[in-house]
Amino acid sequence: EIVLTQSPATLSFSPGERATLSCRASQSVSTDLAWYQQKPGQAPRLLIYDASIRGTGIPARFSGSGSGTDFTLTISSLEPEDFAVYYCQQRSNGLTFGGGTKVEIK
């Protein structure tokens, strides 16, 4: 099983700041990686797939990069609605999620 590690578990930012989130795979997943956003009480939403392609209707401030084992989700300027939990997911071998990173207001 491919394990995805997201650390740290929590990041604190002020609105307007740039946020960089990390996801590391236990073995190469090529670019078979997605990012999701989940707000309290809501279902997850697909933000990025194939490591760097934005999903339908996703604002341009969200971008993804990486390949192999190291991936990054960047939010260029945090809006109030961006404070949430973010999960990475791989589909290279089965389907697994990372443990999530909570982006909280500083």
Add this chain to the structure above:
Amino acid sequence: QVQLVESGGGVVQPGRSLRLSCAASGFIFSNYAMHWVRQAPGKGLQWVAVISYDDSNKFYLGAVKGRFTISRDNSNNTMYLQMKSLRAEDTAIYYCARGQYGSGSFLDYWGQGSPVTVSS
């Protein structure tokens, strides 16, 4: 617009069974793989099962293999998750999700979830 609506969740005793349903609308259901994903209280996301668009392939999380069965009815645009021999550790919100067209394994639309509590 794409809609996925889960139903069938509730409180059940350990060892008992429950069947979840996922009613789909707003897209050609028979063209898409469909998934179940769960989230235990206060925890992260855990993929549970997938069924191919034509019901020809099914795959499961190891912890539920032999206890859970995924199925679909393309004539009624509905997917199911039959859960047997339920355990306390199966307690979670169960989401149905659509596999993205093509890859099938990125989840582009999700329902709002159906809570399942396994407790005596």
